Each structure stands twice: as structure tokens, then as C-alpha cells.
Amino acid sequence: MKKSVFITGLSREMGLGVALARNYLAQGNLVFGSLRNIDQPHIKELKEKWGDMFIPVAMDLTNLESVKAAAANVAKISKIDILIGNATAADAAGNKPIDDGCSTENMLNAYDVNAVGFIRMVQAFLTNFAEAATIASISSEAGSMGKCWRDDGLDYGMAKAALNFACVTLQRRLAPKYGYRVLAIHPGWVQTRPAPPKANLTPEESAEHIVKTIESPPEYEAIGNKGVFIQYDGAEYGF
Numbered sequence: 377m378k379k380s381v382f383i384t385g386l387s388r389e390m391g392l393g394v395a396l397a398r399n400y401l402a403q404g405n406l407v408f409g410s411l412r413n414i415d416q417p418h419i420k421e422l423k424e425k426w427g428d429m430f431i432p433v434a435m436d437l438t439n440l441e442s443v444k445a446a447a448a449n450v451a452k453i454s455k456i457d458i459l460i461g462n463a464t465a466a467d468a469a470g471n472k473p474i475d476d477g478c479s480t481e482n483m484l485n486a487y488d489v490n491a492v493g494f495i496r497m498v499q500a501f502l503t504n505f506a507e508a509a510t511i512a513s514i515s516s517e518a519g520s521m522g523k524c525w526r527d528d529g530l531d532y533g534m535a536k537a538a539l540n541f542a543c544v545t546l547q548r549r550l551a552p553k554y555g556y557r558v559l560a561i562h563p564g565w566v567q568t569r570p571a572p573p574k575a576n577l578t579p580e581e582s583a584e585h586i587v588k589t590i591e592s593p594p595e596y597e598a599i600g601n602k603g604v605f606i607q608y609d610g611a612e613y614g615f
């Protein structure tokens with residue numbers, strides 16, 4: 377059955393958000409794509425190609441009123457089967473090593489967009505989820521305390537670690553009570569920047585895996601948090 381999917385962070389054409397939207401659209405699903413400024417050429421193109429199946433939504437994850445307004449507008453059109461929090465932000469100076477230029481001045485925005493923004497959005501959508509909905513966040517290995525190897529990247533890593541924590545907590549609340557599945561997904565190393573493409577996955581490849589993983593998520597155990605933080609292909613990642 378065709379699904380209604382809401383995806384955040386579609387502002388960069390080579391970003392993962394657009395690749396996820398294209399994949400879901402190609403399979404005949406209704407896709408809401410959010411970004412702060414919807415007036416962009418690639419959004420226009422998607423709209424021209426997919427018509428009523430693609431609905432751009434202006435939403436700033438750091439602004440509660442903006443998030444509530446977006447959720448209310450979506451609710452007038454459809455219930456949501458799959459919500460994907462893909463948006464991210466990080467401050468370059470906040471990611472420098474602690475003893476080599478790390479600045480805490482603008483660190484709160486990454487936390488606001490990645491972690492608080494995600495729960496702000498989930499809360500605004502709570503009354504509009506379809507039965508057995510999936511709530512997924514695109515997280516990162518950078519937020520894994522057990523596996524991340526970097527000695528810098530505090531701004532981004534802390535924000536993603538907080539996002540992972542949010543997903544586990546939401547899962548514990550929303551799965552038994554409402555039957556919703558909550559996932560934190562590391563998308564792999566993805567060629568989402570125009571720099572030399574050293575990353576091993578194209579956005580399209582990562583998106584294809586993620587779509588399949590959301591369709592058939594791994595089993596989870598509420599105790600032990602297994603099956604919540606996974607990678608693009610559904611394998612357990614580990615906090």
C-alpha cells in the first residue's frame with residue numbers, strides 16, 4: 377500500500393533528503409519534503425515532475441511555531457506513515473579540537489536542529505501518525521560513544537548522541553503505547569558534498585538501503601535498546 381512520508385532537510389539537491397524523497401516518489405508514495413526556504417530550483421523541478429504527489433513544506437526545526445504550523449498543514453492533507461528527520465546543522469568552529477580552536481559560541485544550534493528539533497517535530501506530529509507509523513532519524517556514527525574514533529567534532533557528535541538518546545526514549549514510550557517504531561539510522565559515508573567523492577555510497581544508494589530498512593526494520597528489544605540505532609542496511613550499529 378502506498379504511504380505518506382514526511383522528510384526534513386531537502387535544501388541541497390545532492391543531499392540525502394532529496395535522494396530519499398526521489399526514491400519514495402518513484403515508488404508511488406505521497407511525499408512531504410521540508411526545508412526552510414522552499415523557493416529553490418530543484419524543489420520546483422520535483423514539484424513539476426511529481427505534481428500532487430510531492431508537497432514542499434516550509435519549516436524551521438528550531439522554531440516551535442513553524443514546526444506546529446507545518447504539522448497542522450500536513451494534517452489537513454494526510455496522516456503520516458513515515459516521518460524522517462534528516463536535517464542537520466553543525467558549527468565548523470564548534471567542531472575543532474578542544475585545544476585547537478574549538479569555540480562554544482555557536483554550539484547550541486546543532487543541538488537545536490538535530491536533537492531538540494527532532495523531538496519538537498515528533499511531538500507536533502503525534503496526533504497525525506497513521507497506524508504502525510515509523511519515526512526515523514538520520515543520525516550518524518559520530519553520535520556513537522562506543523564507536524566514534526574522532527578527538528574533535530564535539531558540536532556535531534554531541535548533537536547526534538543526544539538524538540540517539542531521544543530515539544531510544546521515544547521508542548520506549550511510543551512503541552508499547554501506540555505501536556510506532558522509532559529508529560536512529562546511520563546512513564553510511566555518503567557522497568553528499570561536491571568535494572572529491574571519497575565516500576563509498578552515493579546518496580541514491582544510501583537512500584535505497586534506508587527505504588528498505590524502514591520497510592523491514594530489525595527486531596528490537598525494549599530492554600537493551602537493540603534495533604533502535606542501526607545503520608543504513610539495517611545492521612545494529614551500537615551506541
Ligand SMILES: NC(=O)c1ccc[n+]([C@@H]2O[C@H](COP(=O)([O-])OP(=O)(O)OC[C@H]3O[C@@H](n4cnc5c(N)ncnc54)[C@H](OP(=O)(O)O)[C@@H]3O)[C@@H](O)[C@H]2O)c1
Binds near residue numbers: 391461514563565
Ligand atoms: N554525508 C554523510 O556521509 C553522512 C554521514 C553520517 C550522517 N549523515 C547525516 O545524514 C543526513 C543528511 O546529510 P546531508 O549531508 O545530506 O545533510 P545537509 O544537506 O547538510 O543538511 C540537511 C538539511 O538540514 C537543513 N537544516 C539546517 N538547519 C535547519 C533548521 N533550522 N530547520 C530545518 N532544517 C534545517 C538544511 O536545510 P535548510 O537549511 O534549507 O532548512 C539542509 O538541507 C544528516 O542528518 C547528516 O548528519 C551524513
